[in-house]
Amino acid sequence: MVVLxxxxxxxxxxxxxALDGLRSLVDNAVGDLDVEYTVGVRRDDFAVVTLEGDDEVVARNLLREEWGEITPDMRPGETYVGTLESWDEDGIVLDAGEDVxxxxxxxxxxQGTPVQxxxxxxxxQHVPLRFVYGGEGGDDGESSPPRLADEERDRLYEWTRGTGRVNVNSATRGEVRATVNRAGHARDIVTVERLGLLEQSVVCKDETDPPGLLAAIGDYLPAEIRCVIP
Known part of the structure; x- marks a missing residue:
């Protein structure tokens, strides 16, 4: 079993x-392997894939690499994935099976507060982010606090150097694509990038104004929507 x-x-x-979409994505990843799988949802809303077959270990590793895995045994200094749960002036909280x-x-x-x-x-909210779970204990035996992973920082900075984005939650990639089309803006975007199962990033073209695109699709999506303005 893998908790994604x-x-x-x-x-x-x-x-x-959403579950139908996840089944398709899992099938794309492991459908050619000698493995049977079922898709479900844990009590805390994390997606679960149960695997059985000769290629079970390979399938588990493929899913872990693509989605990240929620594990009860996080080790200091190792990189994991958590979903953005909340934020305030002092920091952010990721859900990685436990609050981090x-x-x-x-x-x-x-610069700026976490809210900014x-x-x-x-x-x-709920966008998956990579983090380092604490650090090695120092001379005083205390571990350093968790931090955002370097590769996650690089990815987020890359967003601000691009052509602009509109990020959305509570919708599958297909639903966001259909919404952009329905709003008449299919020619104004490069693609819809999947961040998580229900978190997507609409990549704008050079001449597209992200706040304008947000205003155009916002009425069609019962979701949290934010812009990245380069």
């Missing part, structure tokens, strides 16, 4: 569509 570091937090028909609080000093994303950083980088 992505959540299924919508309800009703939207939940069934990253203080403002360990974000490494430039969340806004500047267009971070929406």
């Amino acid at each position: 570091a992505t959540k299924v937090y919508v309800q009703g028909d939207a939940r069934e569509r 609080r990253i203080p403002a000093s360990e974000l490494g994303l430039g 950083i969340v806004e500047r980088f267009g971070l929406v």
Whole structure:
């Protein structure tokens, strides 16, 4: 069994569509292997894939690499994935099966409070983020606090150097694509990049104004939406 570091937090028909989408994504990843799988949701909304077959270990590793894994045994200094749960003036909290609080000093994303950083980088709730779970104990035996992983910092900075983005939660990639089309803006975007199962990033073209795109699609999506403005 693999607990994927992505959540299924919508309800009703939207939940069934999300699970159907996840089954397709899992099949794309492991469908050619000698393994049978079932997809479900844990009580805390994390997606779960149960695997059985000769290629079970290979399949588990492929899913872990693609989505990140929620594990009860995190080790200091190792990199994991958690979903953005909350933020305040002092830091952000990731859900990695347990609450992992990253203080403002360990974000490494430039000036501003965590609230301002969340806004500047267009971070929406539940988006998966990589972090380092503490650090090696020092002379006093105390471990350093968790921090955002270097590769995550690089990715977020890259967003601000690009053409602009509109980040969305509570919708599958297909739903966001359909919404952009319905709003008449298919020619204004490069692609819809999957961040998590229900968290997407609409990559704008050079001439597209991210706030304008947000305004255009916002009425169609019951979601949290934020812009990344280069």
